[in-house]
Structures are given as structure tokens and as C-alpha cells.
Amino acid sequence: MVPRHALSMLPPVKYPETSVDAFVADLRSVCGQFDVRPGKERVNMRGGALLDTRAGIEMARIAMDVQQVVRTQKSVKQESGEHYFLIVQEEGKALMSQADVSVMMSPGDMVLIDSAAPSEFTFFGHFNRQLSLHLPRAELHSRFGYDLLQGGLSLPRHDPTNMALYGVLAKVFSTTEANNPTNHYLREAVMGLLGAMLHERSGREDFAGIDSDLGSSHALTAAQAYIDTHYRNPEMSVQLMADDLCMSVRQIQRGFASIGTTPTKYLMLKRLEHTRRGLEDRKAGRRDDLIASIAYEAGFSDLSYFNRCFRQAFGQTPKEFLKLDILQAF
Structure with missing residues (x-):
């Protein structure tokens, strides 16, 4: 069972109508250089971008009824890209794209975004809300190593690590005292769960522990690359992919199950x-x-x-x- 959103414990915020230019200015001051595509000939919108710090973690509450938010290669060059963003989808649906990865996010889903690389969010629904945890790039590299970190890593809402993160965030949001002694441990819990996810996805032996986990990681990487290359072939099937990769269908299915999806759904996406x-x-x-x-x-x-x-x-x-x-x- 997916837990109720820990984010509902945050004080409610009313987002009045504002100009697109004002929203862009707020978004850039909070999250950095992003471009906003509001939709055809729109000059006004509803939404806002608010910055907050809880348990020593800088986070942004973003709400909007725009069509797209994009970080281009030009924007990346204008900034140093000092953060990874752990995005939590609160309301609406968003299609996130970074590098060769595309993820459809529904409420409760999470994804890790690299601010040092271009990214794109396309929004669906009357209104979208997201929580963005701003995690210092240098600290994450020091903790987990550069090789483990990559933009576009998804954490679907039914994943146990996602559920654990929601539990920690619920506690973070219920703690209002800036100097509460538990804040340090809550921040460490967030970092620890993120590290567990990164190591699990890496397939490294010291964390995976068993050959089946390593095999799933290899199958996932190979199958994703295969689909990315061949998805335009109308004759493509999971069986054909398995034959070409010299794997079993079950191996490929287990690989995609580790990220909460199936090869068929990934192909469709x-x-x-x-x-x-x-x-x-x-x-x-x-x-x-x-x-x-x-x-x-x-x-x-x-x-x-x-x-x-x-x-x-x-x-x-x-x-x-x-x-x-x-x-x-x-």
C-alpha cells in the first residue's frame, strides 16, 4: 500500500494568479536557470515557487499550470550545476526527460535530476505540484562517488525505498524547530536512503550481495539500451529482444521489475x-x-x-x- 502523502503535512499554500514572467523569476531564484513554456499566447498563470529549509535540507515547493519547464544546455552553461534535485510529484502528472531517460511521474513518484545536465518536464492535468529537495552536488559525490550518480533515476511510489523516504519526510515536515536535535538524524536518514537506492541500482557486488541482483542490473542496462535503439521497429517484441541479447524473457522482466515497471511499458513510453x-x-x-x-x-x-x-x-x-x-x- 502506498502511504498517504507526507507532503500533506506541510502548511497549505494558496497559489494566486500571477504573470508568467513573475513565476519564471521566482523559479529561477529558487531552482536556478529554467525556461518556462506556459502554452500558446499565455501571459498569466496560477502557481508559485517557494524555498524552505527543513532538517538542514533546502527544498522548493513548486506549483504551476504551465505546459513545460525546461533546462537547456545553454542554461547549464550559465550555471555551475551545484545540486542534484530529488523531485517528488505531489499533484498532476509529469513526463520527465533527461539524457536518454524518460519517466512518467504520477503523485507519489520520485526522480533524481542532475542540474548539470539538460532536463525537460512536460505537465498534464489542471494543476501540478512538486517538491524538490536540493542536494549539494559536492556532498553527494563525496558520500557516494561520481560513478553512482546520474540524472533520471526514478523511484516509483510502490518501491520500498520510496515508502521509507516518505516516512522520513513526514517526520521532517512535522518538525518545525530549526534547532531540533533530531534534524541531523533526519537529514542523515534521507541521505542514507538515497545512498541505498543508488547502490542498489548500481549492481555493485558489495551491496547487491547475490548474483541474481547483479544479473538483474545487467539485464536492465542491456534491455534499456536495446529498446532505446530499436523502439521504432514495429516488429520489436520482448521475445525478439531476449533472443538478440541472449537472455531469457524472465531475466529482462526481473531487470525492469527492479525499477518498478515492465519492458512493455518502457517500450510504450x-x-x-x-x-x-x-x-x-x-x-x-x-x-x-x-x-x-x-x-x-x-x-x-x-x-x-x-x-x-x-x-x-x-x-x-x-x-x-x-x-x-x-x-x-x-
């Missing part, structure tokens, strides 16, 4: 993200392909099936996505 980007390009006038052409290009061979999957993932049909501002469809 890659195809849907490809079509979403293609439709965004068409909306922006960068291409004029038919919806069917964009879907087939991404590996879909059945247009009706594609339409159902797109609507289930993004809450609107591809035609609605093209005709309407993304926020008006919810």
Missing part, C-alpha cells in the same frame, strides 16, 4: 514520447506530417491502438493535442 515530440514539432510548424505518419515513425502499426494509448497516457487524443492548448483539454 519511448514510442509515446517520440510521438509527443513529433506532434509538438507539428504544432510549432517544424513539420507537417500526418498523425498517422508520426505514429508509424515511432513504431506503432495500428492507428486505433496508438490513439487509445496516447489518450490513456496524456488525457487527450492526438487530434485534441494538436488543436488545443494542452492545458485546455483537462
Whole structure:
């Protein structure tokens, strides 16, 4: 069972209507150089960006009804990238992309973002809220080593480490005294759980302990790379992938189970993200392909099936996505 959001213990915040420019200024002062894409011809929005410090951890409460928040390569070059952001999805749905990783986040899910690399969040729903824990880059490298840390690591809501983190955050939010002696231990608990997740994902022998865990890590890495390369092939299947990788289907399934998903869902996510980007390009006038052409290009061979999957993932049909501002469809 997924625990109730520890974040509900925070004092409620009302987010009035504000200008997009004012929100961008607040977001940049709190989180750094990010660009905001509010949606077609919008100058006002509802939301805000508030900075807080609890148990010695700097954190931001971000709320918005915009379409996208993007950190570009140009933005990265303008800053030193001093933090990793542990993002907790509170409300709405967000598609996070960093490097070659795409993760659909629902309330309760978490993801680790590297501020030293470009990233993109696309939001769905009337309103989105996120909590962002700002973890010092130098400290994390000192604690865990550079090799373990990478942006785009997801921690789904049903994962035991995620549940443990929620328990610690609940205690953090219930402690209002800045000098409470338990703050140090709460901060260490957050860092310890993050380290446990990083080492578990690394497949290192000293933490994995058994060959099956190492095998799952290897299978996951190989299968993700395979899907990233071949997802546009409409004939691709888990069995074909297993045959090409000289693995069993069960090995691949166990690998994806370690990050709370399945190879089929990961394949679908890659195809849907490809079509979403293609439709965004068409909306922006960068291409004029038919919806069917964009879907087939991404590996879909059945247009009706594609339409159902797109609507289930993004809450609107591809035609609605093209005709309407993304926020008006919810």
C-alpha cells in the first residue's frame, strides 16, 4: 500500500494568479536557470515557487499550470550545476526527460535530476505540484562517488525505498524547530536512503550481495539500451529482444521489475514520447506530417491502438493535442 502523502503535512499554500514572467523569476531564484513554456499566447498563470529549509535540507515547493519547464544546455552553461534535485510529484502528472531517460511521474513518484545536465518536464492535468529537495552536488559525490550518480533515476511510489523516504519526510515536515536535535538524524536518514537506492541500482557486488541482483542490473542496462535503439521497429517484441541479447524473457522482466515497471511499458513510453515530440514539432510548424505518419515513425502499426494509448497516457487524443492548448483539454 502506498502511504498517504507526507507532503500533506506541510502548511497549505494558496497559489494566486500571477504573470508568467513573475513565476519564471521566482523559479529561477529558487531552482536556478529554467525556461518556462506556459502554452500558446499565455501571459498569466496560477502557481508559485517557494524555498524552505527543513532538517538542514533546502527544498522548493513548486506549483504551476504551465505546459513545460525546461533546462537547456545553454542554461547549464550559465550555471555551475551545484545540486542534484530529488523531485517528488505531489499533484498532476509529469513526463520527465533527461539524457536518454524518460519517466512518467504520477503523485507519489520520485526522480533524481542532475542540474548539470539538460532536463525537460512536460505537465498534464489542471494543476501540478512538486517538491524538490536540493542536494549539494559536492556532498553527494563525496558520500557516494561520481560513478553512482546520474540524472533520471526514478523511484516509483510502490518501491520500498520510496515508502521509507516518505516516512522520513513526514517526520521532517512535522518538525518545525530549526534547532531540533533530531534534524541531523533526519537529514542523515534521507541521505542514507538515497545512498541505498543508488547502490542498489548500481549492481555493485558489495551491496547487491547475490548474483541474481547483479544479473538483474545487467539485464536492465542491456534491455534499456536495446529498446532505446530499436523502439521504432514495429516488429520489436520482448521475445525478439531476449533472443538478440541472449537472455531469457524472465531475466529482462526481473531487470525492469527492479525499477518498478515492465519492458512493455518502457517500450510504450519511448514510442509515446517520440510521438509527443513529433506532434509538438507539428504544432510549432517544424513539420507537417500526418498523425498517422508520426505514429508509424515511432513504431506503432495500428492507428486505433496508438490513439487509445496516447489518450490513456496524456488525457487527450492526438487530434485534441494538436488543436488545443494542452492545458485546455483537462
